[in-house]
Amino acid sequence: MxxxxxxxxxIADDDDFFRLAVVAILTRSFGFAEVVETGxxxxxxxxxxxxxxxxxxxxxxxxxxxxxxxxxLSAVRECFPAVKVAVVSASTERNKILTALEVGVxxxxxxxxxxxxxxxxxxxxxxxxxFVPASLAVLDGAGPRPTAEARPALDGRQARIPDLxxxxxxxxxxxxxxxxxxxxxxxxxxxxxxxxxxxAALLRSLGVQNRAAAAVVGARLLAG
Numbered sequence: 001m002x003x004x005x006x007x008x009x010x011i012a013d014d015d016d017f018f019r020l021a022v023v024a025i026l027t028r029s030f031g032f033a034e035v036v037e038t039g040x041x042x043x044x045x046x047x048x049x050x051x052x053x054x055x056x057x058x059x060x061x062x063x064x065x066x067x068x069x070x071x072x073l074s075a076v077r078e079c080f081p082a083v084k085v086a087v088v089s090a091s092t093e094r095n096k097i098l099t100a101l102e103v104g105v106x107x108x109x110x111x112x113x114x115x116x117x118x119x120x121x122x123x124x125x126x127x128x129x130x131f132v133p134a135s136l137a138v139l140d141g142a143g144p145r146p147t148a149e150a151r152p153a154l155d156g157r158q159a160r161i162p163d164l165x166x167x168x169x170x171x172x173x174x175x176x177x178x179x180x181x182x183x184x185x186x187x188x189x190x191x192x193x194x195x196x197x198x199x200a201a202l203l204r205s206l207g208v209q210n211r212a213a214a215a216v217v218g219a220r221l222l223a224g
Contacts, residue, residue, distance in 0.1 A: 006033030008054045012044035013061035013088065018111065022059065022088070022118075029119050030126065032057075041066030042167060042194055048080050049193020055083055057126065059109075062089040062096065068165040070100035075201030077104040086125050088118075092135050107131035164205055171198045172218040175211060 009032045011022045023035045036055065038044045041064065048055055058080075060073060076085055086107035087100050097108045107125040109118060110133050121131040164172065167188070174184045181199065185192040203209065206217045 007056050008032060008034045008036065008051060009057040009059070010036040010038065010044060010047055010051075010055050011059045011088075012038045012041065012064060013059070014039040014064040015061070018061075018088075021115065025115060025119050025122065026057075030122065040064055041072060041165075042190060045076070045194040045197045046191040048076070048083065049191055049197065052080070052193070053082075055080075057084045057086075057122075059086050059088045059122075062087060062091060066165060066167055070096055070103060070105070072165060072201070073100065073105055074103040074204060075197050078204065079197045079200050084125055086122075086131070092133060094136065097132060097136055101130070101132070108133065110135075164202070168198050168202050168205070171195060172202055172214070173222060175199075175202070176215050176218045176222060178215070 007030075009026045009030075011019050011026075013019050013022070019037050019039075023037065026032045026035050036047050036051070038047055041060075044058065044060065048058065058076070060076075061067070062069060066072075070087065073085060073087070076083075084106045085104075086109055087105055088109045088111055089096070090111045092110050100108050107121060107130055109121045109131060113121070113133070124131045170188055171184055174187055179187065181192055181195045184190075185195045188195070190198075199211070199214075202214055202218075203211075206214050208214050208217055
């Protein structure tokens with residue numbers, strides 16, 4: 001009889017001490033056989049691609065290299081739908097929390113809540129619930145509630161251009177040159193699976209359905 005694959009989690013954060021604390025919680029309280037540690041978005045995407053099907057939980061900091069805010073996680077959710085994805089961040093800005101929820105993360109966990117509350121938050125996420133900090137319900141002193149006009153637009157080319165991360169711009173430039181995913185991976189020293197995730201994010205951000213259309217739009221953007 002085939003034994004079930006031991007659960008694997010991933011923590012992507014460039015703070016070594018915070019990663020150490022999270023690893024202890026995930027292994028001690030939730031029985032993860034392995035916790036993969038990375039310090040950048042690219043490294044996290046590479047691990048998710050090479051360990052597809054093994055990683056069941058992925059926690060992302062918003063302030064590490066390669067991360068351009070919660071919107072960077074939209075492609076993660078699209079390309080790895082079976083993985084429970086959550087943000088762990090020092091920021092409790094309302095707009096960041098709402099944007100993260102909009103792209104489909106399973107929770108937004110402030111780093112300052114303490115180990116007991118962090119454990120409870122992870123438990124809720126693993127149980128299929130959405131964890132949000134209590135501060136989301138507090139309006140006093142938080143400024144006006146964001147409106148459709150005040151928040152970044154989710155469509156229209158002018159709104160999408162700033163959403164591209166530096167790495168996505170690198171991928172786009174090579175795509176415009178006609179490079180394949182394998183060639184792009186070699187040029188940027190990334191895994192091919194990582195390039196596929198960046199490509200999916202590019203298609204979504206540019207509002208196109210395929211690589212050819214992305215190359216056309218990208219050529220105009222990069223020439224501007």
